[in-house]
Amino acid sequence: SDSHFPVPISPSHVDYSLHYPHVFLPSSDQNDSSKKIQFADIGCGFGGLLISLSTLFPETLMIGMELRDKVTEYVKERILALRVANPGQYQNISVTRTNSMKYIPNYFEKGQLSKMFFLFPDPHFKEKNHRRRVISTHLLDEYAYALGVGGIIYTITDVEELGEWMKACLESHPMFEALTEKELEADPVVELLSSATEEGQKVARNGGQTFRAVYRRIMPPL
Numbered sequence: 001s002d003s004h005f006p007v008p009i010s011p012s013h014v015d016y017s018l019h020y021p022h023v024f025l026p027s028s029d030q031n032d033s034s035k036k037i038q039f040a041d042i043g044c045g046f047g048g049l050l051i052s053l054s055t056l057f058p059e060t061l062m063i064g065m066e067l068r069d070k071v072t073e074y075v076k077e078r079i080l081a082l083r084v085a086n087p088g089q090y091q092n093i094s095v096t097r098t099n100s101m102k103y104i105p106n107y108f109e110k111g112q113l114s115k116m117f118f119l120f121p122d123p124h125f126k127e128k129n130h131r132r133r134v135i136s137t138h139l140l141d142e143y144a145y146a147l148g149v150g151g152i153i154y155t156i157t158d159v160e161e162l163g164e165w166m167k168a169c170l171e172s173h174p175m176f177e178a179l180t181e182k183e184l185e186a187d188p189v190v191e192l193l194s195s196a197t198e199e200g201q202k203v204a205r206n207g208g209q210t211f212r213a214v215y216r217r218i219m220p221p222l
C-alpha cells in the first residue's frame with residue numbers, strides 16, 4: 001500500500017541528487033539548481049521509453065513513475081547498468097515508486113513539465129472501475145497544472161474502448177487541443193509511443209492495433 005513508499009511533501013523536497021547524481025552533486029555549488037524534471041512517464045513499466053528518450057534529449061531530466069515495487073527496482077537497476085556501460089550517458093533518467101493518481105502535485109510545480117506520457121495504461125474495463133483510469137477529466141486538471149503552456153500529453157493503448165475514452169476526456173477538456181497530423185509527423189517522439197516500451201513491443205509482435213491521442217496544453221479560451 002501507499003504507506004510503504006516515501007512521498008515528498010512538495011516538489012522542492014524531491015531529492016534530485018539521488019535521481020541524477022552526475023547533474024546534482026551532493027553539497028556542491030556546481031549544482032544547476034534551476035534544472036527541473038521536464039518529462040514524466042506515468043506508469044513507466046520496465047522503462048523502455050525513458051531509455052529511448054534519454055539519448056534523444058540528453059539535456060532533459062526525465063522520470064518514470066511506477067506503482068509496482070519490483071518493477072521500479074528493475075528499472076533502477078537497468079538505468080544503473082546503462083550508466084556503467086556507457087560512461088556519461090543515461091544520467092538524465094530516473095524512476096520513482098509512487099501512485100501517480102495521488103501524488104503528481106507532490107513532484108511537480110505548476111507548469112514544470114513539457115511532456116507527459118501515458119503508454120498502454122491499465123484499461124479497467126468495468127464501468128465501476130473507470131474511476132481508476134489514469135486519464136479522467138479530474139486527473140486532466142492536475143496534468144494541466146503540471147504541464148506548461150505548449151506542453152504535450154501523449155497517450156496510446158491497444159484497447160479501442162480505452163483509446164476512445166482517453167480521446168474523449170482530452171477533447172472535452174478546455175485546456176487541451178489535439179496536435180494536427182502535420183505536427184504528429186514532425187514530432188520524433190510520436191513513433192516511439194508504439195515501439196519503445198515493452199508493452200508496445202508486445203502489441204506489435206502480436207500484430208495488434210493501437211489507438212493514439214496526443215494533445216497540447218493550451219491557455220483556456222476566455
Ligand code: SAM
Pocket residue numbers: 042043044045046065066067068071098099100101102118119120121122197198199200
Ligand atoms: N508504460 C509501460 C509500457 O508501455 O510498457 C507499462 C504499461 S503497463 C500495462 C501499466 C503500468 O502502469 C504498470 O506497470 C502498472 O504498475 C502501472 N500503474 C498502474 N497504476 C499506476 C499508478 N496509479 N501509479 C503509477 N503507476 C501505475
